[in-house]
Amino acid sequence: MTVMADRAPPPILAVTGLAKAFGRTRALKGVDFELVPGEIHALVGENGAGKSTLIRILAGDHAPDAGEIRLDGVPVRFAHPGDAIAGGVGFVHQIPAFVPDLSVSENYLLGLPYDRRRAGLIDWRAVHRDCREALARLGLVVDPRLPIRHLTAHQRQMVAVARAIRRQPKILVLDEVTASLSEPEVALLLGQISRLKRSGVAIVYVSHRLEEIFRVANRVTVLRDGLRVATLAVAGLTTEDVARHIVGSEAGDLFRREEVATIAGDATPRLAVAGLGDGRLAGIDLQVAAGEIVGLAGLGASGRSRLLRMLGGAAPCREGRILLDGVPCSYRSTRDALAQGVALVTEDRNTDGYVESLPIWQNVTLPWPHRFSHFGVLDLDRERREAAGAAERLGVKMPSIDASMTALSGGNQQKAIFARWVTGPVRLLLLDEPTHGVDIGSKAQIYDIVRGLAARGIAILVASSELEELEALCHRVLLLRGGTIDAQLAGAAITKDRILHNLLAAQ
Numbered sequence: 001m002t003v004m005a006d007r008a009p010p011p012i013l014a015v016t017g018l019a020k021a022f023g024r025t026r027a028l029k030g031v032d033f034e035l036v037p038g039e040i041h042a043l044v045g046e047n048g049a050g051k052s053t054l055i056r057i058l059a060g061d062h063a064p065d066a067g068e069i070r071l072d073g074v075p076v077r078f079a080h081p082g083d084a085i086a087g088g089v090g091f092v093h094q095i096p097a098f099v100p101d102l103s104v105s106e107n108y109l110l111g112l113p114y115d116r117r118r119a120g121l122i123d124w125r126a127v128h129r130d131c132r133e134a135l136a137r138l139g140l141v142v143d144p145r146l147p148i149r150h151l152t153a154h155q156r157q158m159v160a161v162a163r164a165i166r167r168q169p170k171i172l173v174l175d176e177v178t179a180s181l182s183e184p185e186v187a188l189l190l191g192q193i194s195r196l197k198r199s200g201v202a203i204v205y206v207s208h209r210l211e212e213i214f215r216v217a218n219r220v221t222v223l224r225d226g227l228r229v230a231t232l233a234v235a236g237l238t239t240e241d242v243a244r245h246i247v248g249s250e251a252g253d254l255f256r257r258e259e260v261a262t263i264a265g266d267a268t269p270r271l272a273v274a275g276l277g278d279g280r281l282a283g284i285d286l287q288v289a290a291g292e293i294v295g296l297a298g299l300g301a302s303g304r305s306r307l308l309r310m311l312g313g314a315a316p317c318r319e320g321r322i323l324l325d326g327v328p329c330s331y332r333s334t335r336d337a338l339a340q341g342v343a344l345v346t347e348d349r350n351t352d353g354y355v356e357s358l359p360i361w362q363n364v365t366l367p368w369p370h371r372f373s374h375f376g377v378l379d380l381d382r383e384r385r386e387a388a389g390a391a392e393r394l395g396v397k398m399p400s401i402d403a404s405m406t407a408l409s410g411g412n413q414q415k416a417i418f419a420r421w422v423t424g425p426v427r428l429l430l431l432d433e434p435t436h437g438v439d440i441g442s443k444a445q446i447y448d449i450v451r452g453l454a455a456r457g458i459a460i461l462v463a464s465s466e467l468e469e470l471e472a473l474c475h476r477v478l479l480l481r482g483g484t485i486d487a488q489l490a491g492a493a494i495t496k497d498r499i500l501h502n503l504l505a506a507q
Helices: 051-058 081-086 104-108 124-136 153-166 183-198 210-216 239-247 304-311 334-339 360-364 380-393 410-422 440-455 467-473 496-505
Strands: 013-022 025-035 040-044 066-071 074-076 089-092 171-175 202-206 219-224 227-233 271-277 284-288 293-297 319-324 327-329 342-345 428-432 459-463 476-481 484-490
Touching: 013 051, 025 040, 025 051, 025 066, 040 051, 040 183, 040 210, 051 089, 051 171, 051 202, 081 089, 089 153, 104 124, 104 153, 124 153, 153 171, 153 183, 183 202, 183 210, 202 210, 210 239, 219 239, 227 239, 239 440, 271 304, 284 459, 284 484, 293 304, 293 440, 293 467, 304 342, 304 428, 304 459, 334 342, 342 410, 360 380, 360 410, 380 410, 410 440, 440 459, 440 467, 459 467, 467 496, 476 496, 484 496
Parallel strands: 025 227, 040 202, 040 219, 089 171, 171 202, 293 459, 293 476, 342 428, 428 459
Antiparallel strands: 013 025, 013 066, 066 074, 219 227, 271 284, 271 319, 319 327, 476 484
């Protein structure tokens, strides 16, 4: 009897020659992709490489122009998302869909049957218990009866993951699900993903965080300019190998820590905060000098975003004081803060980062209409010209300055938002997850933009869940724990491992 060598299982998903164009833009140019049961297959590439188009075709949001999709060897074509879900394909998109006024439990069970009592009435106690336990497995503890609009962006993302798992899919597609999660939250989620893999679920894992790929993925496929450029076993690869395939050139220095001059400690700080609090945060003391980049590190729900929103006028302060260049100031809104030279870049650019109905140039100049007004009459030509110049200096790739912000990739949207602060008088820039959901090349460009703004004398306070980002950018990193800042790292002491060790040591 002949003993056959072990062979890889047949693919549960096989994509062959997939092509899709939007007008003159060819988003996919004959892409092949395979997924086998019990595999985590990473899908990577810069924004605009074709990842989102491939996922949207698999989800039934777009119809391919050419090519074939096979599930378990059977050709399929999904006319709408319901077809994909019925076929056993689950999705968690980067911006998941929710009904804001429904509870966490109701959003968790969207499209799924409810537990019912004998009389046919919904068993709400069982529903809430199911939801609470599913979220707890992902490290999220919230009241499932709350309207989901009260949850933060990263908490809503975890609800979307739990919802997708609840459907018990054969294939699960995860699109940038860790973009705003803290390291412990990422670890819990990756543990859950690994358990799904062991149960036979096949997982497509899309992420710009390359180090995560090495923690969970078996294979990685790289897309560039609508083409598949490589499919590789993760074992034996390095981050530099993957980055080189993504950008098409050597990329080892993209995220190096730059040597920066020490900021003089004897000068009046640009920002000085003393005893700031709002009930959840208390006794916040910090200083940021002109030209200094200071990071905020904290575990999930540490209050990083809350602190930035207080400093930026988007959330009220109940106690403490804020001084800008030694002068006490107070503001009740982001408009008040902006009038004093304080600008806030929020975590969720799609919700509150830009105005979809306005062209790119008006989004760039959005905070500064008075700068282009003469006796109450706007000089639109000058406004458009200056916006175009700022966008060009920051390398925004766009169809034209008159296009919608939605026509841009995530990285280019973020660069266009940064262009605002090149065109106006900003003294203090508050950045909340400044590279959320952008690709490796755009991250490096945004880092250069941040450094350039600091070189102009702007004080920068940046909150990020990516500890490598804080390591690459910051002169100092403040550690936020228990509602207050209780330690800091500076200079060469700023490393990912040291930040995480200090944060976890107090847990």
